[in-house]
Amino acid sequence: MKKTISTLIASLFMASILVPQVSTTASATETPNKRIVTYFPSWGIYQAGQKNVQVKDIAWDKVTHVNHGFFEINNSYQIQTTDSYADFENEGFPHAPQADWDKYPNTGYPKDAVFGHFGEYKYYKSKYPNVKLLISVGGWTRSDKFHEIAASPEKRKILANSMVDFMKKYNFVDGMDIDWEYPTVTRAPEDQYDRGCVGGPEDKQNFTLLLKDIRETFNANGMKDKLLTVAVSAGESKIRNTEPDKYAQYVDYIGVMTYDFAGSWDTTTGHLAGIYGNPNDADKSRAKFNMNDAMNIFVNDYKVPKDKLLGGTPLYSRGWGNVQAGPNGDGLFQKGDGTFKGNLGEGGQYSWFDLKNLEKAPGWTKYRDPIAKVPYLYNASTKQFLTYEDETSLQERINYINSNNYGGLIVWDASGDDFDGARTMHTILYNGLIKNNPLPPTPENKPQKALLTVDNSTNTGSFNLTINIPNNSLATSYKLYENNSVIKEGTINSNAFSDTLKITSKAVGNYTYRIDTINENGTTVGDNVVVTVKETPNINLPLAGVLSVDNQKNNGNYTVTLNIPAKSLATNYKLYENNTVVKEGTVTDLSFSFKYTVTSKAVGNYSYKLETINTNGQTVSNLLNVTVEKAPIPPTDSDWKVGTSYKIGDIVKYNGHTYKCTIANTALDGWTPEAVPALWQRIN
The missing domain is CATH 2.10.10.20 (Carbohydrate-binding module superfamily 5/12)
Incomplete structure (x- = not known):
């Protein structure tokens, strides 16, 4: 799949009225007033046009959410990666776990070792715990199973449970984004890598039921704080093929793909992502294909709360060939075709960082539409036209979001920015939506924020958390969370409140704590406190023993040898077979060796481990696996004979x-x- 997925880029880049591209992530506990959701294209590592983008290239300090694109749905109605090598197996990324055979003698790696893109996600989540990581499921080429699943309560449940299982296994994943492109639409595959889409009128109601079942399954499994988002079309007909007024209650936010309003599938040039509609556009079928009209449909017709709506910004272009200059000499709203190929594929697709060079290239002239508020390029010599987003139009888009109190912007995609430089576009987003747009003041009737501190943020498993709630905070109760699960709660009065919680024997890992203050008027979310528990050797524990076997694959007869080194500090040992003790005894300070003979064992797999024990605890040996194969057929002759x-x-x-x-x-x-x-x- 890792070879074929690279060819999907053209398909994955189609129109938001025609194509996928985006998913959404929201955070119930985040502190920024606005969301910046950037998409990471997993196949980008194979694409020179995307600078072979890696997870490390994401502007982690400039975003609130990262969406991993894309996962698909298999024939068992469960989510799965589209590229297992890139996502989970590639050991060549910068922060891949390093083998330590002394510490982990059986595999060289701890049990929770993760490789590929997700190994990198795990690392960056430890550095940026407030950035939410979501899995985008579907997209333009992988929406083929949604129609069937949404129509069946049983299949909806299977899909939802597979998402829960995935987030239990990879607990640094913060949620799921449903990118069904599109409900009610039937579309044939465009090439061998595209699975097309199946649709019917029943999808309108079933899309809502799908989101409802996923949300309820998350909640029933202790995952109320996991995010559920959707990426949806900005085309009016496709918006009305769903029920935004009903499904909005089940999602944290809605990513409206306000781009791909025009492209080489059209016969006349136009704006890829106009903020406003230009009445001079000759193609009247695009009358409402702009950001303002799309957002207004959700707000005015479906009463979706504005802070649940995110617009979109493209870090790529669309283009046409054979475009005449027209009466204004700029090629805008003129006839064109799809013969213009960019560095990302057909239809004049270029990454934003390459467009910066084209702006200065000979023959190209840059224009700006004062009505739509977006730029475009025209080359009168080559008859080529490009529509795209630049720094000025991005700031216009941010101003639109802020002035209309919408929830933020989704970005397609992370590879388009100059990530080997200043990350210009993500910096503009961060400055405009977060840095220079602080949270509104807390209403007087909501409780004040509590203070949570830790005595040692990096430790070996024992630390103290101190809660401080100020006098006259208006809070009546509080909840203390560890990794989004409540571990302590209580009531408080108007006096100052302080409490210390002792945490002991915590396993190695990263833990995020926060305290919320609550009253009848709402909840004030506290700041996150991240604690890292590191593994340190206990010199008083016994040394590990070593297990070996004379024949790892056999017919039921074999000998397991136990070796415990001299001065191991062990006083006892236990030998386990498939987690059941089969031999135990005492150990002296001298080296200790013992052979455990097994005969007539049934066909199967057996695993052995040796515990060395003293009063300070126990140490586990290497895990020894033995396979008993089918016994040989009895011989027809007792011995080989000459002349037979x-x-x-x-x-x-x-x-x-x-x-x-x-x-x-x-x-x-x-x-x-x-x-x-x-x-x-x-x-x-």
Whole structure:
């Protein structure tokens, strides 16, 4: 898949009225007033046009959410990666776990080691715990299963449970984004990598039911704080093919793909992502194909809360070839075709960082539409036209979001920015939506924020959390969270409140704590406190023993050898077979060795481990796996004999081993089974 997924880029970049591209992530506990959601294209590592983008290239300090695009749905109705190598197996990324065979003798890696893109996500989530990571499911080429699943309560449940299972396994993932493109629409595959889409009128109601079941499944599994978002079309007809007024209650926010309003699938040039509509556009089918009209449909017709609506910004272009200059000499709203190919594929697709060079290239002239508030490029010599987003139009888009109190912007995609430089576009987003747009003041009737501190943010598993709630905070109760699960709660009065919670014996890992203050008027979310528990050796624990076996694959007879080194500090040992103790005893300060003989074991797999024990605890040895294979067929002759005629399949014993005849022969002196392996296959 890692080879074929790279060819999907053209498909994944279609129109928001026609194509996918975006998913959404929101955070119930985040502090910024606005959201900046950037998409990471997993196939970008194979694409020179996307600078072989990696997770490290994401502007982690400039975003609130990262959406991983894309996961698909398999034939068992469960989510799965579209590229297992890139997502989970590639060991070549900068922060991949390093093997430590002394510490982890069986595999070299701890049990929670993660490689690929998700190993990088795990690392960056430890550095930026407030950035939310979501999995975008579907997209333009992988929406083929939604219609079938949404129509069935049983299949909806299977899908939702698979999402829960994934987030339990990878607990640094903060939620799921549903990118069904699009409900009610049936579309044939465009190429061998595209699965098309199946749709019907029943999708309108079933889309809502799908989101309802996923949300309720998250809640029922203790995942109320996990995010559920959607990426939806900005085209009016596709908006009305769903029920935004009903499904909005189940999602944290709605990512409206306000781009791909025009492209080479149209016969006239236009704006990729106009903020406002220009009445001079000759293609009247695009009358409401602009950001302002799309957002107004959600707000005015479906009463969706504004802070749940995110617009979109494209870090790529669309274009046409064979475009005449037209009456204004700029190629805008003129006839064109799809012959113009950019560095990302057909239809004039360029990454934003390449467009910066084109702006200065000979033959190109830059224009700006004062009505739509977006730029475009025209080359009168080559008859080529490009529509895109630049720094000025992005700031206009941010101003629109802020002045209309919308929830933020989604970005397609992270690879388009100059990530080997200043990350210009993400910096503009951050400054405009967050840095220079602080949270509104807390209403007087809501409780004041509490203060949570830790005595040692990096420790070996024991630390103290101190809660401080100010006098006259208006709070009547509080909840203390660890990794989004409540671990302590209580009531408070108007006096100042302080409490210390002692945490002990915490396993190695990263833990995020926060305290929320509550009253009848709402909840004030506290700041996150991140604690890192590191592993330190306990010199008083016994040394580990070592297990070995004389024959790891056998027919049921084998010997396991236990070795415990001298001065191990162990006083006792226990030998486990499949987690059941089969041998135990005492140990002296001298080196200790013991053989455990197994006979007539049934066919199957057996795992052994050795615990060395003293009063300070126990240390586990390497894990030893033994496979008992099917016992050999009893021989037809007790021994191999010279002069005997053998046929294929005959079994003989020779020199303590069993052999099967593979070529019919008459045994000759010197042609022993050991000497002539071409005639005899040793099977034991």
